[in-house]
Amino acid sequence: MDNVVRGGNWYFDTLNTWRVLDEVELPEVKHAEDAFTPGGHMIATKWQEEIEALEAKIKTKTADPQIQGLVGRLPGDYVTATWYENLLSFRTGENRGRVIVMKGLVTGSKQATVKGHKAAGRDYTFGNIVFYNDVVDGNSIHKFDVFAGPGSTLINGRNPYAGMATNLAIAGGIVL
Incomplete structure (x- = not known):
């Protein structure tokens, strides 16, 4: 098995979240589709259209005010989010690097439920992504601007x- 994810780290601009990072859901790269049935035919198909809007979600174990302060910025005042990933080959033992650079806005923040003296952290939505570059070992897999x-x-x-x-x-x- 190659390219097994063995660790990741998320930055918001210069804020390094590695100590408090709990979960990351990377954007789904997906084409919107347009259904089409030719006149006089009985089979339909779907044609790829534009790439759907990208959105990422992360969860931290704390409610850091520095990250919380990024919520509410307006277009033009974009945040650069960077995801670093370590990929391991179970076949050869080789490590590879993956880096995803995104520019967008922190569009949502949700405090987790507090029960007693326990809290599960905070969820953030990173949307309005206007730049996305997914690079594995120096090769651009997807780049949108x-x-x-x-x-x-x-x-x-x-x-x-x-x-x-x-x-x-x-x-x-x-x-x-």
């Missing part, structure tokens, strides 16, 4: 939307 457009999109090192960006002249002129 809302502001750079489809010409900057990478999927497994390839740009499937380069022709679209060229046809729409997205990379030229003064961008408004």
Whole structure:
């Protein structure tokens, strides 16, 4: 078995959460689909459309006011979140690194239930992701940038939307 996750760490800007990090749910990279049935046919298909909005969730064991203070920022005042992961091969013993860099906003915060003197920590939602780059050992697996457009999109090192960006002249002129 290769690429078995053996540890991870999350940063919000320069806030290192490794001592208080409890759980991480990384964004699901998924295409929205458009159902289509050709006229005069009896079989339908679904065509891939845009990539759905990305959202991550993390849970910390404490309610740190530095992280809590990130909630409520507005677009343009983005937070850079970075996920570091250690991947281990059970076959060869080799360690590999995975890094996901995201820019977005901390859009939600939920205090866990307190029972007696115990609390389970705090849940955070990291959404409005405008930049996402998933890199394994220096290779971009997925890279999306809302502001750079489809010409900057990478999927497994390839740009499937380069022709679209060229046809729409997205990379030229003064961008408004």
